[in-house]
Amino acid sequence: MATLKELSKKDELLAGGHRLCAGCGASIVVRQILLAAGKNTIATCSTGCLEVATSIYPFTSWRIPFFHSAFENSAATSCGIEAMYQSLKRRGKLPVNEKINFIAFGGDGGTYDIGLQSLSGGLERGHDFLYVCYDNGAYMNTGIQRSSSTPLGAATTTTPAGKVIPGKQQYRKDLTDVVEAHHIPYLAQASPHNWKDLNRKVEKALSIKGPKFLNVIAPCHRGWRTGINEAIKLAKVAVDTCFWPLYEVENGKLTINYKPKDKKPITEWIKMQGRFKHLFKPENEHIIQRLQEGIDCKWENLLKREEFEKTC
Amino acid sequence: MGKIVAMTGNIAVANAMRQINPDVCAAYPITPSTEVMQQFSNFVADGKVDTELVTVESEHSAMSACIGSSAAGGRVMTATSANGLALMWEMLYIASGNRLPIAMMVINRALSAPINIHGDHSDEMGARDAGWIQMYSENGQEAYDNLIQAILIGESEGVLLPVMVGMDGFIISHSIENLSMLDDQQVKDFLGEYKPLHPLLNVNKPLTMGPLDLQDYYSEHKRQQTEAMELVKPAILKVAKDFAALSGRTYGFFETHRLDDAEMGIIALGSAAGTARHVVDGLREKGIKVGMLKLRVFRPFPSEELQQALGHLKSLAVMDRSESFGAAGGPVFSEVRSALYDLPTRPKTINYIYGLGGRDLGIANIEQVVADLQEINQTGKIKNLITHLTVRE
Missing domain, CATH: 3.40.50.920 (Rossmann fold)
Incomplete structure (x- = not known):
């Protein structure tokens, strides 16, 4: 586990000068992950902000091998690369002791929605790879359309806060739970504001053979309608309100990595974001209540489960 | 020098794949091509090939994994039919656009709807503008011969394009005919080693593939693809000449x-x-x-x-x-x-x-x-x- 000082001396593997928005959460997430992963890493990426803004021909920000293929197949592409690695190693065409990390990146659209099947297949088959979802809660690259990760009540361009329908009507999908049903050796939720926790989780994931999954919150000021310098603060409040609990599941055992002493109400997080502005109208307050109930339910379940597993 | 065997088109193709011994195969079952990968799975399970077999959850992922594997640097093959090929449609263009010489057997079958599992060319013809080299086979012998040649045609210098080889579903794929099979060693020597130009697996020489290519370069890259296709004809003739010397069977366009x-x-x-x-x-x-x-x-x-x-x-x-x-x-x-x-x-x-x-x-x-x-x-x-x-x- 590297200290901040040590991390700051490491080679930057995602070069600056890319064209992601100033203050983009995704670039911070990816930069931190690559610092932990090191240069013997091959990345794939689904179509999306991260891909289009970091690899505009003839330039690239990636100082490691990087392959963008399509939207829905970051996992299958990474698995294909990993399969070739295993094959060539077995055939003596690659050095046996050269360890290469395979990381598949995808946004929430490319992971929760269109890429879910490809991800599920890769996890079930047991490829030795790490899938990282940078979750900003909507299709930001195409202009803030709702995804199945968009929180209840949020306004997006396809779930606008209209006169009749006030934003997204459904709870978000709990992808981390969906992934857990694949019984992979390691999965976790993380946040860029807690770089230490994120760094440790990447190092841990990459030390384990088999499929691993990280779901990392990645605030987007364009989609969330916030100030451009608030990504880290938004990530922190998401964790403090338990909207985005930090936890990991290793071989089926849950560990909650951070329990806020004073769990903040969800209003603390949503009031920072323009996409939830309409929820503060009196007629929409029930939506906030529903949102809070969903968060409380998940958090209580996590606490209970952790407690229960201590007795197992 | 080879032997005469009686087998179905599918088994002939599976045996061509066994002799080619690709580094990675990623495939998904669909009638009438299923038998190819089924038979090939036996070869994998019995240790008769060194191939890493990736049994994916869809044809889209089959082609995606093939693309990842081929970009990583090695020989990659798959097989499919009809709706399976249609599901790959997006990825077919990505394979050719990235200049990845994947070889795919297409057991030609009608497209839905109405659903029909039997042989026609609507699947492969639907992919005729996908930037793949396309061949058709009259019988099991030709399917076997074409698939072996497809490896070298796709990998030819300047070409680096994926190849699909068609064979009529059921009519050929499930009919038993006599055919002449080459010896395993002959096929191995004929194909030699594939040396990819820019393997992704070389972490010491990081390469970005599949970047965003806008108005300023896209046309040039498509033009290069056209030029690569222009080099295919001489490549086909050269490979056919070498193959004729080996097998006594002559092929052209x-x-x-x-x-x-x-x-x-x-x-x-x-x-x-x-x-x-x-x-x-x-x-x-x-x-x-x-x-x-x-x-x-x-x-x-x-x-x-x-x-x-x-x-x-x-x-x-x-x-x-x-x-x-x-x-x-x-x-x-x-x-x-x-x-x-x-x-x-x-x-x-x-x-x-x-x-x-x-x-x-x-x-x-x-x-x-x-x-x-x-x-x-x-x-x-x-x-x-x-x-x-x-x-x-």
Whole structure:
């Protein structure tokens, strides 16, 4: 586990000068992950902000091998690369002791929605790879359309806060739970504001053979309608309100990595974001209540489960 | 030097794959190609190949994993049919655009709807603009031979394009025929080692693949792809020459049969060529001057060579085992007619759509086609430009 000082001396593997928005959460997430992963890493990426803004021909920000293929197949592409690695190693065409990390990146659209099947297949088959979802809660690259990760009540361009329908009507999908049903050796939720926790989780994931999954919150000021310098603060409040609990599941055992002493109400997080502005109208307050109930339910379940597993 | 064996088209193809021994195969079952990967899975399970077999959850992921594997740097193969190929559609273009020489066996089958599992060419014809080299096979022998040659054609210097080899579903894939198989060592020596130019797995030389390519470069990259396709024809001939030295079997872009002195011609792809050849021989005995051309390579389309081979005919029937709805005839017809257009004198050319969803094409059907050609030669008039053969109207 590297200290901040040590991390700051490491080679930057995602070069600056890319064209992601100033203050983009995704670039911070990816930069931190690559610092932990090191240069013997091959990345794939689904179509999306991260891909289009970091690899505009003839330039690239990636100082490691990087392959963008399509939207829905970051996992299958990474698995294909990993399969070739295993094959060539077995055939003596690659050095046996050269360890290469395979990381598949995808946004929430490319992971929760269109890429879910490809991800599920890769996890079930047991490829030795790490899938990282940078979750900003909507299709930001195409202009803030709702995804199945968009929180209840949020306004997006396809779930606008209209006169009749006030934003997204459904709870978000709990992808981390969906992934857990694949019984992979390691999965976790993380946040860029807690770089230490994120760094440790990447190092841990990459030390384990088999499929691993990280779901990392990645605030987007364009989609969330916030100030451009608030990504880290938004990530922190998401964790403090338990909207985005930090936890990991290793071989089926849950560990909650951070329990806020004073769990903040969800209003603390949503009031920072323009996409939830309409929820503060009196007629929409029930939506906030529903949102809070969903968060409380998940958090209580996590606490209970952790407690229960201590007795197992 | 090889041996004569009796096997189905699918088993012949699986054995070609065993002898090719690719580094990675990623595949998903679909009738009628399932048997290929099933048999190949036995080879993997019994240690007869060193291949990493990735049994994916869809054809989209099959092609995605093939693309990842090929970019990583090695030989990659798969097999599919019909809807499976259709599900790969997006990825077919990404494979060719990234210049990845993946080899895919397509056991040709009709596309849904209505669902039909039998042989026609609508699947492969639907992918004719995907930037893949495309070949068709008349029988198990040709499927076996074509697939082995496909590896070297795709990997040829300057080409680096994916190749699909077609074989008629059920008609060939599930029929047992005699064929001559090369020795394992002969195939190994013929193919040699594949040395990828820019493998992703070289972490010491990081490479970005699949970048965003905008107005300032995209056209040039597409132009390069066109140029690569232009290099395919000499590559096919070179590989065919080497293969003939090994096997005694000769291949080109097409095969002609009693065409040189013919007045009438029939063009067919795949299994229908066998029936057409039989009909030609029978009619020749009656003094009817008809010949046949079997198209092996559809992409790149051998226009100039076809002009040479067909220009002297008075009339020509093009057989299409797929529809091109709303177009001026089936895909083969459109291409052939376009190729002949620049000739100062050209045969009167008509089109037959036949055999959709595996409907049988009989001897009498082709005899009827020749009778139509004879009438055209006598009257100088085309009665029906496009005919749907053996269809209840």
